Amino acid sequence: MQNMFEIDDNDVIYKDVVIIGNGPSGICLSYMLAGNWPYYTGEPHPGDDMLTARLRFCTTSNEECDTPDDVNTDVTFNNRHQCSKSGISRTQGGGLACSTRCKLECLSSGIEGRGGGRPLALLMDQLQHPCVDAGLDVPSLLDWVSAEEHLEHRIVDHVVLGKGQPGGAWQSMDPNVLTISLSRWMSLPDLDLRQWEKLVEAEQLQKSVLTAESDVYARLEKLNVCKASSRVSMGTVAAYYKDYVHRKGLTQYFRCGTTVTSVRPNSDSPESKGGYNWIVDGYENKNGKQFRYRCKRAVLATGTTDLFNHLGISGENTNRQWVTHDLNDLETRLGCLVSEHGKDSTDEQIPPVLVIGAGLSAADAIMAARFRGIPVLHAFRNSLNEWGKQTAGRITTSYDRLQWLPDSIYPEYHKVYEMMADGGTNYPLYKSLPGYTLVSLSENCEKGNIRRTVTLSAPNGQLHTFPVSIAAILIGYKPDLSYLEGGGTELGKFANKPIDSKSNPIEIDDFTYEVINAPIKGLYALGPLVGNNFVRFVLGGALGIVAHILCTANT
Structure with missing residues (x-):
């Protein structure tokens, strides 16, 4: 574990659960x-009759949770309280949150879909967004009931730690870029993003309009028409996540502006006998004040976009004035490049921008450069079998991230991949370098002028040198797990290898989301760290963790 420090026992804070990470995963769990x-809700699933049958059987069974010894509650247990949002008595079995493992396995059986194959992720996605992959916009099959509405709901004492504002990495993304996922896929429980947009619009209208009251209500009525699900800006999503925490009364659980430095088992302290088996250390970013939590359960929800992947080649880290791994930073540099050369400069006067990578960030970089009239050199990994045909259809099947995206919704990305297939013949300001590998980056001063060059190796091994203005190496991200011993390498599916959301996620139990290779029990992980890389799939992890906490005794 990293950055361990001593702290007065009087300053230690005790919690049942500490969540590290305040992005969508942490928000859902909180x-x-x-x-x-x-x-x-009792409504039939529009595309899965067997799931409907399993749901109706499981939600009317008498299987109950055992009352755990290790969960503090902020509510008093009274007589059973009947909720009235649907015709089904939802007190039986405590709803989905109080499901046993057997019930969750039954409900999840046979469900197919995306999201890394985690059964609970697929189950909750089918309930929250029925038939979404078929293009249907069907209402959710879930009702969300609060502790105030149902007095037997247990409120688990917890805290959510995050470096920035609620929303995690979404708060640092380019607010003008559109999401890949549709707006409804970005939604959190019980407040669809589209509903939130209408709500905010209505509130702003009420504040600004000065006309007659009747006119106000007439205009508000028009907002009740549900918006179609479409892509939204990153800035809208970031604002939604931040406001969601406030509207849902979760602010009391969030401690933002903090950095966690250590998460470790507490095996030799007297407090561990009371179930506080984990220690979480960190500090406040503004003043450096250190803190320590002792908790019964720790949850890793920090995502996988903390650190940029590097190639590890010559000049990559020594030429930071013109080499970047950050799309946002590239946007700033492109603006400065245009200002530096003047509005009337031509593409021959501005050296090209080198873009390395074939993912969505690389595509965004190419669009950003061409929009500003800056030429692009684009190098990416290649297979002769994949790129033998110069057709856009070949492109869309070569990359699984775009394989299922309709052209009508994602025209800009399909255009970039058409350019990659074409090689640049029919597209100005773009040259494709399929199969080329970046070897080195260098900067020299010739006759008082700074000349920046990159050397790439062609598929046949021949070296080529190109002058460039900026080099953008956009080859993905990796999580920052420095707060775990050995960077968490022992927790992955493949031991002693770095955690990666695609090739080496943290190994967990599919129905409890407990980390299988943790040194002691009580460590959980969810979200991209376990391969659930889209927001629409994080709810399954939250359900698994909550169900396990509620339905197991102290171990």
């Missing part, structure tokens, strides 16, 4: 730990 539980 919402459920705060006593907001999902219930099946």
Whole structure:
């Protein structure tokens, strides 16, 4: 574990659960730990009759949770309280949050879809967004009931730690770029993003309009028409996540502006006998004040976009004035490049920008450069079998991230991949270098002028040198797990290898989300760290963790 320090025992804070990471995963889990539980509405699933049958059987069974010894509650247990949002008595079995492992396995059986294959992720996606992959916009099959509405709901004492504002990495993304996912896929429980947009619009209208009251209500009525699901800006999503925490009363659980330095088992302290088996250390970013939590359970929800991947080649880290791994930083540099050369400069006067990578960030970089009239050299990994045909259709099947995206919704990305297939013959300001590998980056001063060059190796091994203005190496991200011993390498599917959301996620139990290779029990992980890389799939992890906490005794 990293950056361990001594702290007065009087300053130690005790919690049942400490969540490291305040992005969508942490927000969803906090919402459920705060006593907001999902219930099946009783409506049939439009595309899965067997799932409907399993849901109706499981939600009317008498299987109950055992009352755990290790969960503190902020509510008193009274007589059973009947909720009235649907015709089904949802007190039986405590809803989905109080499901046993057997029930969750039954409900999840046979469901197919995306999201890394985690059964609970697929189950909750089918309930929250029925038939979404078929293009249908069907209402959710979940009702969310709070502890105030149902007095038997348990509120688990917890805290959510995050470096920035609620929303995690979404708060640092380019606010003008559109999301890959549709707006409804970005939604958190019980407040669809589209509903939130209408709500904010209505509130702004009420504040600004000075006309007659009747006119106000007439205009508000028009906002009740549900918006179609479409892509939205990153800035809208970031604002939604931040506001969601406030609207749902979760602010009391969030401690933002903090950096966690260590998460380790507490095996030799007297407090561990009371179930506080984990220690979480960190500091406040503004003043450096250190803190320590002792908790019964720790949850890793920090995502996988903390650090940029590097090639590890000559000049990559020594030429930071013109070499970047950050798309946002590249946008700033492109603006400065245009200002530096003047508005009337031609593409022959501005050396090209080198873009390395074939993912969405690389595509965004290419579009950003061409929009500003700056030429682009684009190098990416290549297979002769994949790129033998110069057709856009070949492109869309070569990259699984775009394989299922309709052209009508994502025209800009399909255009970039058409350019990659074409090689640049029919597209000005773009030259494709398929199969080329970046070897080195160098900067020399010739006759008082700074000349920046890159050397790439062609598929046949021949070296080529190109002058460039900027080199953008956009080859993905990796998580920062420096707060774990050995960077968490022992926790992955493949031991002693870095954690990666695609090739080496943290190995967990599919139905409890407990980390299998943790030194002791009580460590969980969810979200991209376990391969659930889209927001629409994080709810399954939250359900698994909450169900395990609620339905197991102290171990």
